[in-house]
Amino acid sequence: MATDNQYIQRRLMTALAGHLDHPEITMLVGPRQSGKTTILKKLDTELRAGGRKTLWLNLDFEDDFRHVSSQGALLQKIRLELGNGGVVFIDEIQRKDNAGLFLKGLYDQGLPWKFVVSGSGSIELKEKISESLAGRKRMFELSTVSFGEFADFRTGYRYTDRLKEFFRAEPAKTEQLFREYLMYGGYPRVILADTHQEKLSTINEIFRSYLEKDIVYLLRVEKSDSFSNLVRVLASQSGKMVSYSELSSTLGLSLPTVKTYLWYLEKTFLVRKVTPWFTNIRKEITKAPVYYFCDIGLRNFSSGSFGTLSEGKTGFAFQTVIHAMLKERFPLADTTIHYWRTKDKAEVDFVIRRGEVVTPLEVKYSDMKKLEIRRSFRGFLERYHSEHGYVINKSLTDEALVGETRVRCLPYWELIFEETFSID
Numbered sequence: 254m255a256t257d258n259q260y261i262q263r264r265l266m267t268a269l270a271g272h273l274d275h276p277e278i279t280m281l282v283g284p285r286q287s288g289k290t291t292i293l294k295k296l297d298t299e300l301r302a303g304g305r306k307t308l309w310l311n312l313d314f315e316d317d318f319r320h321v322s323s324q325g326a327l328l329q330k331i332r333l334e335l336g337n338g339g340v341v342f343i344d345e346i347q348r349k350d351n352a353g354l355f356l357k358g359l360y361d362q363g364l365p366w367k368f369v370v371s372g373s374g375s376i377e378l379k380e381k382i383s384e385s386l387a388g389r390k391r392m393f394e395l396s397t398v399s400f401g402e403f404a405d406f407r408t409g410y411r412y413t414d415r416l417k418e419f420f421r422a423e424p425a426k427t428e429q430l431f432r433e434y435l436m437y438g439g440y441p442r443v444i445l446a447d448t449h450q451e452k453l454s455t456i457n458e459i460f461r462s463y464l465e466k467d468i469v470y471l472l473r474v475e476k477s478d479s480f481s482n483l484v485r486v487l488a489s490q491s492g493k494m495v496s497y498s499e500l501s502s503t504l505g506l507s508l509p510t511v512k513t514y515l516w517y518l519e520k521t522f523l524v525r526k527v528t529p530w531f532t533n534i535r536k537e538i539t540k541a542p543v544y545y546f547c548d549i550g551l552r553n554f555s556s557g558s559f560g561t562l563s564e565g566k567t568g569f570a571f572q573t574v575i576h577a578m579l580k581e582r583f584p585l586a587d588t589t590i591h592y593w594r595t596k597d598k599a600e601v602d603f604v605i606r607r608g609e610v611v612t613p614l615e616v617k618y619s620d621m622k623k624l625e626i627r628r629s630f631r632g633f634l635e636r637y638h639s640e641h642g643y644v645i646n647k648s649l650t651d652e653a654l655v656g657e658t659r660v661r662c663l664p665y666w667e668l669i670f671e672e673t674f675s676i677d
Contacts, residue, residue, distance in 0.1 A: 259445055260291070260295065261288070261398055261402060261403075261406045261441055261444065261445075262402065262405065262406065262410065262413075263288060263292050263395065263398070263402060264399075264401075264402060265292065265393060265395055266292055266295065266296065268393060269281065269292070269293075269296060269369075269393060270296060270299075272391055272393075273300075273340065273367055273369070275391065276367075277360075277389055277390050277391050278356060278360055278368045278369070278370060278386060278389055278390040278391075279367070279368070279369040279370070279390070279391060279393070280369075280370050280371070280382075280386070280390045280391065280392045280393065281293065281369070281370070281371035281372075281392075281393050281394075281395055282371070282372065282392060282393070282394050282395070282522075283373075283394050283395035283396060283522055284373070284396070284397060284463075284521070284522040284523070284547060284548070285373040285459065285462060285463050285466070285467060285521075286440060286441070286442060286459050286462070287395050287396060287397045287440065287441070287522075288395060288397075288398070288441045289344075289371045289372075289373075289395050290311075290344055290371070291441065292395065293342055293344065293369065293371055294309075296369075297309055297340075297342055300340055305339060305340060306334070306335045306336070306338065306339030306340070307335075307339055307340045307341070307342060308330070308331060308334045308335055308339065308340075308341045308342065309342045309344070310341070310342065310343050310344065311344040311345055312343065312344065312345040312346060312348035312349060313344070313345045313348065318348065318349075321343070321349050321355070324355065324358055324359055327359070328359075328364075331366055335366060337365050338365050338366065339366055339367070340366065340367045340368075340369060341366050341367065341368050341369065342369045342370075342371075343368065343369070343370045343371075344370075344371050344372070345371070345372050345373070346370040346371065346372045346382070347372040347373065347382070348372075352382050353382035353384065353385025353386055354385050356368065356370065356382070356385070356386060356389075356390075357385050357386055357389060360386070360389045361389075373466075373467065373521075394522075394584070396439070396522075396547060396548075396577070396580075396581065397438065397439035397440050397441070397547065397548040397550075398439035398440070398441055398444060399439060399577070399578070399581050399669075400430075400431065400434050400439075400574065400578065400666070400669070401416065401666075401669040402439075403430070403434050403439060403444065404416060404419075404420075404427070404430050404431075404434075404666075406444070407430055407433075408430075416666075416669070417666075417667075417669075417670055417673075420664070420666045424648060427666065428647070431665070431666075432562065434549070434574070435549060435562060435567070435570050435571065435574060436550075436553065436559070436560050436561060436562060437452055437456075437550045437553075437559070437560060438456075438548045438549045438550015438551060438552075438553065439548055439549070439550065440455070440456065440459055440548060440550055440551070442455045442459070443455050443456050443459075443550055449560050452559075452560065453554075453559060453560065456550055456551065456554045456559060457554070459551070460551065460554060460555070463521070463523070464477045464480065464481060465477070467521050468480050468517065468521070479504060479505075479506060479510075479514075480514055480517075482504055483500065483504055483506075483511070483514050483515075483518075484518070484523070484555050485555050485556065485557075486500065486503060486504065487518070487524060487544050487546075487555075488546065488552050488553075488555035488556035489556050490544070491544065491545060491546055491552055491556070491569055491572075491573055492543060492545065492569040492572045492573060493543065493569075494538070494541040494542070494543055494594070495541060495542055495543065495544055496541060497511055497512060515544070518544075522547055523546065523547060523551070524544045524545060524546050524547060525544070525545050525547060525576070525580065526542045526543075526544055527542060527543040527544070527545060527576070527590060527591060527592055527603075528542050528591055529541065529542070529591060529592055529593065529594060530591035530592065530593045530604040530606065530611065531593070536595050536596055536597075537593070537594070537595050537596065538593075538594040538595070538596065543592055545572075545573050545576040545577070546573055547577065548577075549570055549573050549574050549577070552570070552573055553570065567618055568616075568617075568618045571616060571618035571665070572602060572616050572618075574665075575602075575603070575614075575616050575645055575665060575668070576590070576603070578665070578668040578669065579603060579605065579614075579668065582668055582669075582671075582674065583605065583607075583676075587607060587608070588605060588606065588607045588676070589605075589606050589607075590603055590604070590605055590606075591603070591604045591605075591606060592604060593613070593633055595632075599628070599629040599632050599633075600629050601613045601614070601615060601629060601630060601633050602614060602615055602616045603615075603616070604633075605676050607676055607677075610639075610640070610676060610677075611637050611639055612639055612640075612641050612642065612643070612676040613630060613633050613634070613637075613639055613642045613643070614642070614643040614644075614645060615627065615630050615642075615643070615644045615645065616645050616646075617644065617645070617646045617647075618646070618647060619646055619647060620646070620647050620648045620649070621644075621646045621647075621648070621649040621651075621662065622649070623649070623651065624644060624649065624651040624652070624653050624660070624662040626644070626653070626655060626660060630642065630644075630660075631655060634655055634656060634658045634660075635656065638656070638657060638658070639658050640657070640658065640659065641658065641659055641660075641661070641675075641676060642655070642658050642659070642660040642661070643660070643661050643662075643663060643674070644660065644661070644662040644663070645662075645663055645664075645665050645667075645668065646662060646663075646664065646665070647664060647665065648664050649662050649664070650662065650663060650664065650667075
């Protein structure tokens with residue numbers, strides 16, 4: 254766990270703390286080594302400092318694991334440590350067989366303790382436990398460190414409530430921070446490592462741990478090389494349309510196996526699938542998905558470009574980070590993110606849909622001097638008559654009216670702030 258002067262503050266902390274007074278089980282999920290244990294340990298420390306009783310169990314440790322051998326054994330331990338009230342933290346809950354039913358049985362007893370559970374992005378946690386606890390839990394997803402959190406940490410939290418002002422006043426420092434983030438990504442241990450070599454060793458260990466602890470275990474196979482090769486191919490195609498049949502041919506895997514592996518990659522928080530937006534099946538692409546890595550550092554490592562910004566390929570890295578920023582900005586299921594492409598190759602990088610409202614967003618990794626709107630973008634606006642459209646770039650702020658659409662050109666960091674980026 255990071256020491257206080259190394260602790261990277263996470264925005265999810267406020268929501269987690271706010272849910273402690275609700276009776277439902279608080280469940281924290283996310284990628285392996287994204288900082289779940291650290292954030293809960295911080296919460297545990299703050300609760301204790303405030304006079305509340307807590308119990309911490311990590312099921313990776315045998316001595317703690319024996320306390321969940323049965324519901325009775327756990328209740329005995331809780332009563333011993335907490336009496337008639339307090340907060341019970343159970344880390345790595347997926348280690349417990351039938352964990353969903355185990356927790357459901359505890360919750361349905363109406364016990365006087367608050368339960369907070371967490372675990373890596375395993376299928377057991379994401380799927381089976383979630384299903385068993387329908388109506389009995391609130392699930393929070395912790396991603397790797399976002400650019401906003403990274404910039405806040407790197408500037409020593411001097412501008413926590415004034416990050417926008419910092420970005421505007423210090424464009425050179427902002428660019429330096431963003432380039433570092435583009436190269437190395439947001440895994441906390443990678444950020445805290447001092448040298449490039451240490452960062453490289455750390456991201457390698459994270460990836461190997463993911464393969465060995467999640468994938469080989471979940472797939473019950475020894476041939477993790479095939480899975481690793483798929484990850485590397487996806488990394489080289491990040492932001493581009495994916496053909497399942499081409500992946501099958503390239504990797505020497507059956508089509509069902511490719512689709513199964515991709516499903517596991519999504520469920521373990523390594524990649525996110527973006528599907529096409531379409532209403533005209535004769536003219537628009539309807540099936541081929543695009544995959545983005547949840548963390549740009551792991552994408553770079555998998556593609557062999559960790560710690561560098563390759564000429565001509567930085568645009569796809571930028572697009573990957575923008576996708577992650579959009580997911581952070583619109584986490585709820587009522588808003589979905591797509592891409593748009595026609596069969597004659599007109600395209601828009603992202604289409605954000607909320608209800609009946611569709612908002613196009615174009616991404617350009619350049620210092621634009623003036624707002625230029627591509628023909629493809631105009632074609633989308635003519636077809637869908639969006640109220641708003643966005644062009645995201647490195648530095649320019651501008652806007653124009655295209656037909657009935659207000660098109661705003663914004664620097665990438667504006668995506669962090671709700672008041673300056675809205676699709677309503």
